Amino acid sequence: MALNLDTIRATAERVAASHHLDVVDLEYQGGAKFRTLRIFIEKNAEERAKLAAKTAPEGADEDAALPKGVPAEMLSGVTHEDCASFAQDFGTVLDVEDLMPGAEYTLEVSSPGLERRLQKPEDYVRFTGSLVKIQTFSPVNNNRHWQGRLTGFANNVLTLDLSAVKQKGKAKKAVTAPVVEIPLANIEKAQLVAEL
Structure with missing residues (x-):
């Protein structure tokens, strides 16, 4: 039986839903002997809304469980x-349904972290206003690496405010305007940049 990541993802999402969680990402590495399946999870939208409600305005007594200065939506x-x-629960389902053929594998489960990857259009909408690091497939203004504040996402095009961070390297030379627009189809990698 071959490994089917789509089936594994669907199963992970089913198990996560029963725990009020969402699957953010899934990675598989390794060959025959040293195989690792990584699942990145977060609370679902309803649970994240409860978490956001627990945050206090600047200067008020904050919940000790929430890091200071980190927007609740990023958590x-x-x-x-x-x-x-x-x-x-997921490991049991993987074994019972034999979704990971072969004897041994390592299952790792964690949060996506503060510098999480952005993959779906919903991620760009959700994290509008955040600092992001982008790598494109083909150059935009003679540059493939960008860092700035995500100021908008519409019609599958994201808008970056480059004045939000000091540009380095080729990006410094490529900046002719304080804003750059990048089509979603041209994005090879995108991730948040933590602001602490």
Whole structure:
């Protein structure tokens, strides 16, 4: 039986939903002996809204569980207990349904982190206003690497405010305007940049 990542993802999403979680990403590495399946999870939208409601305005007493200065929307809300509970249930399903053929593999479950990858159009909408790092397939203004504040996402084109960060290298020379627009289809990699 061959490994089917689409089936594994669908199964992970089903198990995650029962824990009020969403699957953010899934990675598979390795060959016959040393195989690792990584699942990145976060609280679902309803649970993240509850987390955001717990944040206090600047200067007020904040919940000790929330890092100061980090917008609640950037937090996945996932605890060690969430990861352990999900890993136990999902690992059982993987084994029972034989979705990971072969004897040994490592299952790793974690949050996506503060510098999470952006993949779906919904990610760009959700994280509008955040600092991002972008790498494109083909150059935009003679540059493939950009860093700036994501100021908008419409019609599958994202808008970056380059004045939000000091540009380096080729980006410094490529900046002719303070704003650059990049089509989603041209994005090879995109991730948040933590602002602490």
